[in-house]
Amino acid sequence: MTPALKNQLRHLDWALVQLLDERARLLATTPAGDPARAPSIDDLLRRHDGPCSPELLREVFAVIDRATPPATGSGS
């Protein structure tokens, strides 16, 4: 892998983490068990035409859902 490609990957990974953190902040006041917390994966997959397989994306979002901290009640 070239240094340039590695650098691009690092930036993408960093952006992914930022987005996951923001998703968690947004959900910080939504109680655990609220159906709104779950990713609308079916809707996402309907519009998805990238190289990631639907199975992989389902798995990734299941992990994201589990990893999102429960509501603290204090706002984000």
Next chain:
Amino acid sequence: MILRFVRGTPEDVVQGVRARLEREGHRTVRSPERERPILAVIGKIKPAIFVELERDPAIEARVKSDIPDLVLVNRAFREGPTIARVGSVRVGGDDVVIIAGPCSVEGREAVLEVAHAVRDAGAHILRGGAYKPRTSPYAFQGFGVEGLSQLKAAGEAVGLPVVSEIMDAADLPAFLDHSIDCLQIGARNMQNFSLLKAVAGSGLPVLLKRGLAATVEEWLFAAEYLAAFGAREIMLCERGIRTYEKATRNTLDLTVLPLMREWTHLPLLVDPAHAAGIARIIPPLSRASIAAGADGVAVEVHPDPSVARSDALQALLPGEFARLVAEARVMAAVTGRRLHPPPGP
């Protein structure tokens, strides 16, 4: 000139330098920084005094502004960015804020409806004009004091601080009486110096829009006026400048944002609505503004733009605004920032 002292310099040393300069006839202003004292010196320093300052071991750097007399808003005058507090909302720093509301306050129920819509979609500050600077003297001029009352009531009902444009220093008591959280100086009044002086002494944060044909230097000097006359929390707002291009109402000058970040510590906002004048291009311009480093965007929202009493063509529908906020959240995150949390009580 701006004198940046060595971190931890005792205050009596700083005050000694200050007294020396003031004996020479200079006005000096001490920045609020505690750890690293910073002193702004107004006026040209005599060569002999400058030599003294160069030899003073307590002074780490002497920053000469590229633009003489532009000191209080100069980036070097503060260690970090200025954070302006509009109600409980902090403008500047890491967070991105969204300011939204009707162009004009059109009645108690109407402004309340918009306030609910923008609050629910994620806006942080409610905007609304009670005094309207209109090109035509026959166009709707705003409801004046009654408009301020309606705007504030709507803001309180939904828990958002409010910002509104002041056009005349004589109206300042009305803004204070109605506890308006932030005073806006519109583009047409950017160089209305008597208004700037009056507003600066109010103690309220000020949102200063860029003049229709103002250079960055003129804009920063308008902010310097505010700072020199007492304003501590000033926000700059790019809203498009007049060019030969007729496709849009004005030309949104995002090129200045990264440069302004180098030149000033003040928060930078963008009003893409007045620049574009076309509602459908406001969302991409908002994203571009955040990508270019804006600390927030200000847009106009109306439930039925076809009956809006001013700027109908640039008003977003509530649904369009909600989408804009969602996109702003993504754009803020991927540029290493975040949307400001919802305003607290």
